[in-house]
Amino acid sequence: MGALGLTLLPSLISKGAPSDRLRIAHIGLGGMGNQHMEWFAALPDVEIVALCDVDQDHLSSTLAKLKALQPDSKATGVEDFRRLLDRKDIDAVTIATPDHWHAQIATLAFQAGKDVYGEKPLSYDIREGQVLLKNLNKHNRIFQLGTQIHAGDNYHRVVEIIKSGAIGNVHTVRLWKTGFSPGLGNPKIQTPPKTLNWDMWLGPAPYRDYFPERCHFTYRYFLDYSGGVFADFWCHIADVVWWAVQPKGLKSVVARGEKTGEVADAPKWLDADYEFENLKLYWTTNPPDVPGASERGIGAYFEGDKGTLICDYSTKSITINGETVEDLPGVSQTITRSPGHQQNFVNAVKARTQPESNLNYARDMTLPMHLALISWRLGGRKLEWNAAKEKFKGDKEANEFLSRKYRKEWDLL
């Protein structure tokens, strides 16, 4: 049945009757996890059956929020996500933990027969992306990356216009995101709160003593867990480039940047130059010196041989022969509009087809972000990349960054 795409969801089997409700558990209940819960709670064909967090305060407050939204909810809360993977009445999980947990949880979920809606970035390193893809295919699972802007009409329209050839062959793209990663001062080590399982929060990352800045939300400014503003925003804007232009055959990357200088160690800012077979791609912290960029805090500027297109999440303008317009009515609609990022995932799970931000796509799009961080960590060394082998050419030190060593007790893969 799997080969025919007719795999039945466990919950449908256990109910023994046709039902189109997908049973979901949410893992990681901070800012984004609460957003997941609210988004999925609003879908008619979803039942939220469980919530999970290593912080009891986050678990109980999100459970209370869910019960306020759905007074009949029977959802239960757990601290250890592995207890959810054991359950036969859960079809899919969403993951909104910090980045260093994404791939381990998603891989174990695939192995347990669950589909996954997982937050960006896809993984902490390159090897984790490879492990995820292998397990997705082996276990015939569905995956959607949580880049919800992908579902908006603006990106669909930008892609249509670029793919129509209206601005010609795109040879260069400039991406930017303004704003610095904060240094977070020099906080003192504290005893972790009794309500937080700090050892499990750290999980596969190296053991570190606790202070609050290392934990909720601001973890993203530590290299043990993420990569600062650059890693936080890459996927949201690189997404439109991978969809519209499909950069292929990455050849080299070189990154420049500055350390925050306080306790946080992710780059305060990072700029990177990439050379692909079919494209030159630049990431900068300051907007590039092109029309319309300084008005946008984040953006993509596509340079084609017939014109240019600049966009952010919700706006775009196209310049051809010196004339700037907001749309090209002559370009017809060729891409089906999304029913919403979460509904797109739910529909894909039911149909056993991969959704728009599927794992293959997400992995290709995320990989260059990791490589720029490695170049920066190596002092801005230009790195040559073998795209077929997914290894740096002749650079043992750089290759060591492609896969992190997990803490022994939290190496779950």
Ligand SMILES: NC(=O)c1ccc[n+]([C@@H]2O[C@H](COP(=O)([O-])OP(=O)(O)OC[C@H]3O[C@@H](n4cnc5c(N)ncnc54)[C@H](O)[C@@H]3O)[C@@H](O)[C@H]2O)c1
């Ligand atoms: N798609 C978007 O627009 C968007 C926006 C914000 C954040 N994100 C992503 O969402 C993820 C979470 O970000 P955030 O800002 O919500 O962080 P956060 O610190 O607010 O929340 C993370 C939660 O995960 C919990 N957690 C940690 N380890 C866990 C584990 N092993 N099992 C269960 N729970 C665990 C933490 O206790 C915390 O409650 C990040 O990967 C981030 O990149 C995406």
